[in-house]
Structure formats: C-alpha cells, structure tokens
Amino acid sequence: MTLLEFYDRWNGVIWKATIETFQMVSISLAIAVLIGLPLGVLLVLTRPNKSMENKYVYQSLNVVINIVRSIPFIILLFAILPFTKLIVGTSIGVKGVIVPLVVYTAPYIARLMESALLEVDRGVLEAYEAMGIKTRDIIWHVMVREARPSIILGLTIAVIGLIGATAMAGLVGAGGLGDVAYRFGHLRYEPEIMYVTIVILIILIQGIQSIGNRLAAKVKKD
Amino acid sequence: MIQLKNISKSFSSKKNEEVIALKDVSLEVKKGEIFGVIGYSGAGKSTLVRCVNLLEKPTSGEVFVNGENLSAMSSAKLRETRQKIGMIFQGFNLLKTATVFDNIAIPLKLTGVPKADISKRVTKYLDIVGLSEKHHVYPSQLSGGQKQRVAIARALSHEPEVLLSDEATSALDPETTHSILDLLLKINKEFGITILLITHEMHVIQKICDRVAVMENGEVVEQGAVIDLYSNPQHGTTKKFVNSLFPNDIPNEILEDLQKQGPIIDLTFIGTSTDKPALSMVSKKFNVHTNILSGNIIQLKDKPFGKLTAHIQGDKSETDKALAYLQNEGVQVNEVSKK
Numbered sequence: 001m002t003l004l005e006f007y008d009r010w011n012g013v014i015w016k017a018t019i020e021t022f023q024m025v026s027i028s029l030a031i032a033v034l035i036g037l038p039l040g041v042l043l044v045l046t047r048p049n050k051s052m053e054n055k056y057v058y059q060s061l062n063v064v065i066n067i068v069r070s071i072p073f074i075i076l077l078f079a080i081l082p083f084t085k086l087i088v089g090t091s092i093g094v095k096g097v098i099v100p101l102v103v104y105t106a107p108y109i110a111r112l113m114e115s116a117l118l119e120v121d122r123g124v125l126e127a128y129e130a131m132g133i134k135t136r137d138i139i140w141h142v143m144v145r146e147a148r149p150s151i152i153l154g155l156t157i158a159v160i161g162l163i164g165a166t167a168m169a170g171l172v173g174a175g176g177l178g179d180v181a182y183r184f185g186h187l188r189y190e191p192e193i194m195y196v197t198i199v200i201l202i203i204l205i206q207g208i209q210s211i212g213n214r215l216a217a218k219v220k221k222d
Numbered sequence: 223m224i225q226l227k228n229i230s231k232s233f234s235s236k237k238n239e240e241v242i243a244l245k246d247v248s249l250e251v252k253k254g255e256i257f258g259v260i261g262y263s264g265a266g267k268s269t270l271v272r273c274v275n276l277l278e279k280p281t282s283g284e285v286f287v288n289g290e291n292l293s294a295m296s297s298a299k300l301r302e303t304r305q306k307i308g309m310i311f312q313g314f315n316l317l318k319t320a321t322v323f324d325n326i327a328i329p330l331k332l333t334g335v336p337k338a339d340i341s342k343r344v345t346k347y348l349d350i351v352g353l354s355e356k357h358h359v360y361p362s363q364l365s366g367g368q369k370q371r372v373a374i375a376r377a378l379s380h381e382p383e384v385l386l387s388d389e390a391t392s393a394l395d396p397e398t399t400h401s402i403l404d405l406l407l408k409i410n411k412e413f414g415i416t417i418l419l420i421t422h423e424m425h426v427i428q429k430i431c432d433r434v435a436v437m438e439n440g441e442v443v444e445q446g447a448v449i450d451l452y453s454n455p456q457h458g459t460t461k462k463f464v465n466s467l468f469p470n471d472i473p474n475e476i477l478e479d480l481q482k483q484g485p486i487i488d489l490t491f492i493g494t495s496t497d498k499p500a501l502s503m504v505s506k507k508f509n510v511h512t513n514i515l516s517g518n519i520i521q522l523k524d525k526p527f528g529k530l531t532a533h534i535q536g537d538k539s540e541t542d543k544a545l546a547y548l549q550n551e552g553v554q555v556n557e558v559s560k561k
Contacts, residue, residue, distance in 0.1 A: 123313045146317060
C-alpha cells in the first residue's frame with residue numbers, strides 16, 4: 001500500500017476522530033474548570049487556619065474528591081451510566097461521554113487548583129484585607145491572579161489526562177482517536193493505523209505542553 | 223488618633239495550650255506623631271500592630287481609631303474604616319504578576335475610586351515616593367527598597383489618616399533603611415499622617431519616633447518620649463536596648479583599680495549640652511585629670527544625645543566639685559558601680 005492510498009483510505013476516519021477528541025476535551029474541560037476552580041477555592045478557604053475555616057465543608061469535600069479520584073475512568077464510565085442518562089438523556093455518543101469526563105476531571109482540577117492557590121503568599125492576601133477589600137475581590141483579583149502561572153500548568157496536566165481518558169470514550173460510541181487506534185489498529189489488526197494515531201497523539205501532547213509552558217512563563221513575572 | 227484599651231490576645235496552640243501574645247496592653251497614639259513600639263522577637267509587637275486594624279481580633283479590649291470603636295463595627299463598616307488605615311509590611315506584599323502601576327491601581331479600583339482619578343493618584347504617589355520612572359516595571363525587577371516604596375505609595379494612594387508599619391525596614395540594608403525612614407518622616411510632616419511603627423532596631427526609633435513603647439512578653443513595660451527613655455531608662459529591657467547603643471562593659475577588676483584614684487562616671491548629654499566641652503573645662507578649672515573610657519553621640523529626631531563614661535582622677539574634694547560643676551552645666555551624672 002502506498003502512502004497515497006493509505007492517506008486516501010484513512011484521512012476521513014482520522015480527521016473525524018481528531019475532531020471528536022477535540023470536542024470531548026474542550027467541552028468537558030470547560031465544564032470541569034467551572035466546577036473545579038470554585039471547588040479548589042473552597043478547599044483553600046475552608047482549610048484549617050484560613051479565612052473561612054470550616055472543617056465540615058473542608059473534610060467532606062476532601063472525602064468526596066478522594067472517592068471520585070479513586071475510580072479509574074473506565075469503571076467510572078459505566079458506574080455512573082444512570083446518572084449520565086439522567087443529566088443528558090443519553091449514555092452514548094459524545095454527549096454521553098461528557099458527563100463521566102467531567103465527573104472524572106473536575107475533582108482532579110479542584111486538587112490542581114488547590115495546590116496552585118496555596119502557593120500564593122499569605123502576606124499579599126493580608127495586605128488586601130488590610131486595605132478593606134472584599135473577600136470575593138481578594139479571591140479573584142489577588143489569589144487567582146497571582147496563581148495564574150501554576151493554574152495554567154495545572155490545566156495543562158488536566159488536559160493531557162483528559163485526552164488519555166477520551167481514549168476509552170469509544171466504549172460508549174463516542175469515537176475519538178483512541179477509539180480508532182483500538183478498533184482498527186487492535187481489533188482488526190492494522191498496526192499502521194495504530195502507529196499513526198500514536199504519532200498524532202504524541203504531537204498533540206507535545207504541542208499542548210509547550211503552549212502551557214509558554215503561557216505560564218508569560219504570565220509569571222518573577 | 224489610635225487608642226488601644228486593655229488589649230489581650232491569646233492563641234490556642236496545636237497542643238491546645240494557650241499562648242498569650244498580649245496582656246492588657248493600653249496605648250495612645252496622638253494625631254500627627256510617630257509612635258514606635260520596640261521589643262525583641264516574640265514580644266508581641268507584631269500582634270499588637272495587627273490588632274489596630276483587626277487583622278488580628280483581640281480576645282478582649284477595644285480598639286479606637288479616630289474616635290471610632292473598630293471592635294464594635296459590622297464587617298462592611300470595618301472594611302470602609304480599614305481603607306483609611308494604611309499598612310506596610312516587612313515582606314512588601316506586592317502582586318508579583320502586576321506592574322508597579324497596577325499594584326497601586328488595582329486596590330484603588332477595588333475600593334471604588336472613580337476610574338478617572340486612579341491614574342492621577344497612582345502618578346501622584348509614585349512621584350512622592352520617587353519612582354515616577356517605574357510605572358511599567360514588575361516588582362521582581364525592583365530592589366527591596368524600591369518595593370517598599372511601591373508599598374508605601376500603595377498605602378498612601380488611599381489617602382489614609384494613619385499608617386501602620388509592621389517591621390517595614392527589617393528586611394532592608396542600613397542605607398536603604400535610612401532612605402525609607404526619611405520617606406516616612408516626609409509623609410508624616412507633609413501629609414500629617416499619624417504613624418505607628420514596630421521594630422526591633424533602636425536606630426529606627428531614634429531617627430523618626432516622637433514617643434516609644436517597649437514591649438516584653440506581651441506587655442508594654444515602659445513608654446514615653448524617646449529622649450526620656452534614652453536618657454533615663456527604667457525597665458531592664460529598655461536599659462538593654464539603650465546600652466546596646468553605648469557599649470561600655472568595663473571589667474570589674476579594672477573598675478576597682480581605677481576607683482582607687484577617683485570616681486568613674488556616666489555622663490549623659492542631651493540637646494545643647496552636647497556642644498559644650500564640659501569635660502575638658504573640668505580638668506582646667508579643678509585639680510583633676512579626666513580620662514574617657516568610652517563614649518558615643520547619636521542624633522535623635524530633634525536633638526543630639528550623647529553618653530560618655532569617664533574616669534576622674536584626683537582628691538575627693540576636687541572630684542566632688544568637678545561633678546557638681548558638670549551637673550550645673552546640664553549634664554546628667556551617674557556614678558558607675560560594680561556589676
């Protein structure tokens with residue numbers, strides 16, 4: 001088989017799978033950040049000796065996050081099928097996989113945000129408190145702002161983890177690059193297509209990591 | 223301007239033991255003065271200054287700033303009041319990710335200063351602290367002294383009546399410390415801002431403070447005008463601080479030996495008496511020889527202050543006359559005895 005024939009035969013499949021992967025990653029990332037970032041803030045604020053110390057909120061949040069994070073994605077995907085159906089009305093296709101991907105990623109992002117926000121110098125927060133600035137403004141304009149370099153690096157890690165999880169999306173018919181590699185490469189024993197998807201994934205991950213590193217360096221000023 | 227009434231503060235440590243940081247501290251800082259609190263580390267001075275704007279909530283006692291009781295305020299009212307109490311810190315506490323301009327502009331925006339005024343204010347106060355060239359520079363590109371100047375400009379931009387300084391010069395080298403102290407003096411004089419500062423360094427007190435309180439183990443052990451505490455310290459800790467400026471540890475053997483030929487005296491000169499050559503006059507007028515063992519003169523905020531340890535050799539009748547003469551000239555005389 002020449003390269004041209006190979007291209008003609010697989011171009012459509014791979015292109016479609018790449019789009020599906022991008023869709024799954026971007027939609028679930030956006031939702032997971034909307035849930036994970038506030039959770040991370042809550043973890044930081046309610047921990048012992050912090051401004052809104054509350055051991056019940058902090059401990060229960062901790063436990064829930066740890067429970068969800070203990071479950072491998074492939075199991076989570078099936079374990080929450082009824083929940084998924086309840087939320088989006090279906091448990092298959094791209095739509096059906098977004099819910100488990102969010103459930104899987106949001107607690108992870110919450111942890112990454114927590115560690116990023118904890119790095120912010122407590123003195124700066126205090127200086128703003130002393131200037132009579134509202135707590136919610138301090139959270140957004142000081143804490144999140146100062147943590148941006150670490151937040152970006154954390155999100156880069158989360159995106160890469162998310163791409164890994166989407167490989168299993170094929171199991172519920174959501175397609176994606178991982179699905180192509182598995183179905184054509186493994187089940188139908190056409191190793192070339194598997195290698196091609198692997199190369200695409202490597203390029204993707206390298207690209208994302210470099211973009212993340214660059215963005216983080218750009219907002220970091222020290 | 224600032225009144226602390228019977229402030230106590232205790233923390234519970236990890237082992238559930240109670241740690242008492244402040245014990246019934248009362249202070250009054252008058253409008254327009256620079257008041258210093260000095261003490262060794264762990265004396266409770268940092269907790270004290272943080273109680274003034276309630277960054278630290280006292281366990282008991284009341285805090286008044288400009289006649290208003292902060293301890294009784296709602297949190298919204300407290301925030302409003304805090305905007306008029308500037309504070310600077312040992313660690314500067316600037317946003318690393320924001321330019322010098324934004325470091326001052328962001329808090330102004332968040333406290334509701336109209337957009338049109340923000341840029342004017344930032345420019346004005348950066349000029350005052352001498353950083354008008356640095357608007358678009360990030361804090362990491364500034365020296366420690368420059369960072370503290372930005373922090374001072376940030377505090378001033380809210381046009382406060384009071385400025386609290388929590389060891390603001392402790393992380394700076396001596397030369398930078400002096401320039402920051404000069405700046406604090408300038409804002410005290412030009413804007414009439416009352417300053418309460420805490421420090422562990424005597425030269426900070428002597429350079430800019432009008433009055434001082436000495437703290438130890440969570441208590442104020444002595445307070446008063448700087449000149450009085452320097453010339454006539456009462457409490458052991460105050461004496462230790464003052465003696466650190468005038469080291470005169472004469473070994474007992476030497477002391478005994480010298481005392482056989484005449485008294486050893488500490489002479490304290492305040493203000494104009496520092497210009498007079500009192501000691502050399504003594505050896506001319508009376509039949510005594512004087513021998514200086516140690517001495518130092520320092521500049522307090524508005525007058526010089528000096529201390530000499532001298533040996534006066536001669537017959538008792540002559541040395542007595544010499545001491546009387548010195549006292550007449552406005553010099554404080556204290557005989558040194560064995561330790």
